[in-house]
Amino acid sequence: MPRRWTAADIPDQRGKTAVVTGANSGLGLRTAEALAAKGAHVLLACRNEIKAAAALETVAAAATGPKPEVLPLDLADLTAIRRAGDHVDVSVGQVDVLVNNAGVMALPRHSRTADGFDAQFGTNHLGHFAFTAAVLPALLRAPTPRVVTVSSVAAWGGVINWLDPNWRQVYLRWLAYSQSKLANLLFTAELNRRARQAGTELVAVAAHPGLSATHLYDLGGERGALATLAGLQQKALVALAQPDRMGALPQLYAATMPDVPGNTYLGPGFEFAGYPRRTLRNPLAYSRTQARALWRLSERLTGVRYEWPQRSSIG
Ligand SMILES: NC(=O)c1ccc[n+]([C@@H]2O[C@H](COP(=O)([O-])OP(=O)(O)OC[C@H]3O[C@@H](n4cnc5c(N)ncnc54)[C@H](OP(=O)(O)O)[C@@H]3O)[C@@H](O)[C@H]2O)c1
Helix, strand or coil: CCCCCCHHHCCCCCCCEEEEECCCCHHHHHHHHHHHHCCCEEEEEECCHHHHHHHHHHHHHHCCCCCCEEEECCCCCHHHHHHHHHHHHHHHCCCCEEEECCCCCCCCCCCECCCCCEHHHHHHHHHHHHHHHHHHHHHCCCCCCEEEEECCHHHHHCCCCCCCCCCCCCCCHHHHHHHHHHHHHHHHHHHHHHHHHCCCCCEEEEECCCCECCHHHCCCCCCHHHHHHHHHHHHHHHHHCECHHHHCHHHHHHHHCCCCCCCCEEEECCCCCCCEEECCCCHHHHCHHHHHHHHHHHHHHHCCCCCCCCHHHCC
8 A cells, every 4th residue: 555645646536426425524525525526426425405515516616527416315314315325226327436424423312313223323334234225236337336434443442232232221322333333344344245245346345534623523412511521522632633634535545446355444544643554443343243143133123135136145
């Protein structure tokens, strides 16, 4: 890998279509901008129309190829996910790169998605599990499709709470976040394995941005002294963080470079900051048993099944 790889080193993306979830803000916006600057047709998959329109202007200003578009997508709603997938299938046709980037972190109050899942597990993992399945037909029309899922250093502290993955008994906000980010890694490993087993060219990889200054740290929701503490914590984290453009580099490398085999995990060189390099992951993320169990749990909870060309051989 080059030592100081930047967005300027992204290969020509003309003729490629990329879908980026959560593209109206932070790392997603920078990813969409950089891909469009290299000529890709970029779809900004966003839940908020107004924020999406503003982001579209930024990405359009950087684009050197086809005009970027907004794809309405709420990952906290399985019906909206199906609708977005249908739109991609019918109107877009082929997707070369899907960047599963959107996320929420450590929500102070336990909230649920439209389908009753914990908001972090539901958005960060189950939403992307269902959305990737919805986009799969379009991905499989591309010659070398790639799915990049954005995890976090927080995955090191993650375990899957098999007894209560939606945190119905006790809600532990940071553990819920870590669980969802470990789930991103297990999902990547299992998706890559299943794609290979089905004889497809699809490659699934993961990336993390270290500590990057984005809206992820606008935690809010606290009251009184806790709100002051949360505000200070947010200011301290953002002050220490690298710029969002830098944080987006590992996922951009994962999305565009040829030397990225399936199930690679990329992060910043100094883990919290720096240029992209291959990185280590929580040992649990290597467990095939856990990856397979999470896949089955995700199928059961969402009712979503992946339609592979040779389904019968997938176990
Ligand atoms: N920043 C970091 O230091 C850091 C560290 C580790 C991992 N990450 C990961 O990086 C990814 C991007 O986060 P970021 O740092 O760029 O934060 P951000 O600026 O808060 O961006 C998050 C994006 O996700 C979108 N999103 C949230 N819920 C959604 C939903 N239900 N449906 C569709 N989109 C939704 C947000 O949309 P709205 O604007 O409408 O809320 C926003 O566009 C996340 O997966 C996060 O876990 C970030």
